[in-house]
Amino acid sequence: MKNYQKLAVATAGVALSFATIETNSAQAAIITYDFTVDVTTGSLTDTQYQGFFSYDDSTLTASGVESVGIAEGLSISFDFLGVTYTEADDYLVDFGFPFVEFNQGSLVGLQYTVSNNAIFSIFGDNPNGLGGGDQFNYIDETSFEVGNGSVTYSLRPASVSVPEPSAVFGLGILGFGWLVRTKFGLRR
Structure with a gap:
């Protein structure tokens, strides 16, 4: 049951980070x-x-x-x-x-x-x-x-570079996959 709790916490963390990304991408420039x-x-x-x-x-x-x-x-x-x-x-x-x-x-x-x-x-x-x-x-x-x-x-070029939400999403999925694989012993 402990592994499922860790998975739930990790999933909630990823979901919250995506919500934050969506909010920030709507800001004006x-x-x-x-x-x-x-x-x-x-x-x-x-x-x-x-x-x-x-x-x-x-x-x-x-x-x-x-x-x-x-x-x-x-x-x-x-x-x-x-x-x-x-x-x-x-x-x-x-x-x-x-x-x-x-x-x-x-x-x-x-x-x-x-x-x-x-x-x-x-x-x-x-x-x-x-x-x-x-x-x-x-x-x-x-x-x-x-x-x-x-x-x-x-x-005039923008002075600050902001990553696209799709790039952050892809990195988030990779990180989540790595977390699941290492925390739950899902190795080949």
């Missing part, structure tokens, strides 16, 4: 995209500017058109003309801007407009009405000349 603005027209032609944005992906379903704004944890840092701008600098911040837009789980782009210290906008020109995108416009405050550019995005 902070996703970060780096972006580069390449200016192609106007007084800033042939210059580049860098930035990044981060957000909590817990509200995204990868279905249809979705957006993430400040309320969902969006933060932005963009260096333009020696000044670092954040999400709080968007002139429509009181109306739900800026935001990052997705279509079927794929990044469409950022919708972000600043009109203090400098005037610039990152937006989309999608005919389907999507606001986020890969277009950049600015106004030179000395000449009032309008310039344009493009925006490219790259997903």
Whole structure:
């Protein structure tokens, strides 16, 4: 009877570890995209500017058109003309801007407009009405000349590697098999 008690305890331990794994795999992740603005027209032609944005992906379903704004944890840092701008600098911040837009789980782009210290906008020109995108416009405050550019995005690699639940499951089964084999003398 003692062997059956050990088997029951081992089985309960494995079951609890799987329940814990399932709970942890449902947690949200902070996703970060780096972006580069390449200016192609106007007084800033042939210059580049860098930035990044981060957000909590817990509200995204990868279905249809979705957006993430400040309320969902969006933060932005963009260096333009020696000044670092954040999400709080968007002139429509009181109306739900800026935001990052997705279509079927794929990044469409950022919708972000600043009109203090400098005037610039990152937006989309999608005919389907999507606001986020890969277009950049600015106004030179000395000449009032309008310039344009493009925006490219790259997903920043995650800094922590988490094993897939299927790998942990497989290792758990192997460990359980070893435990049964050694504890109950099931040797060949």
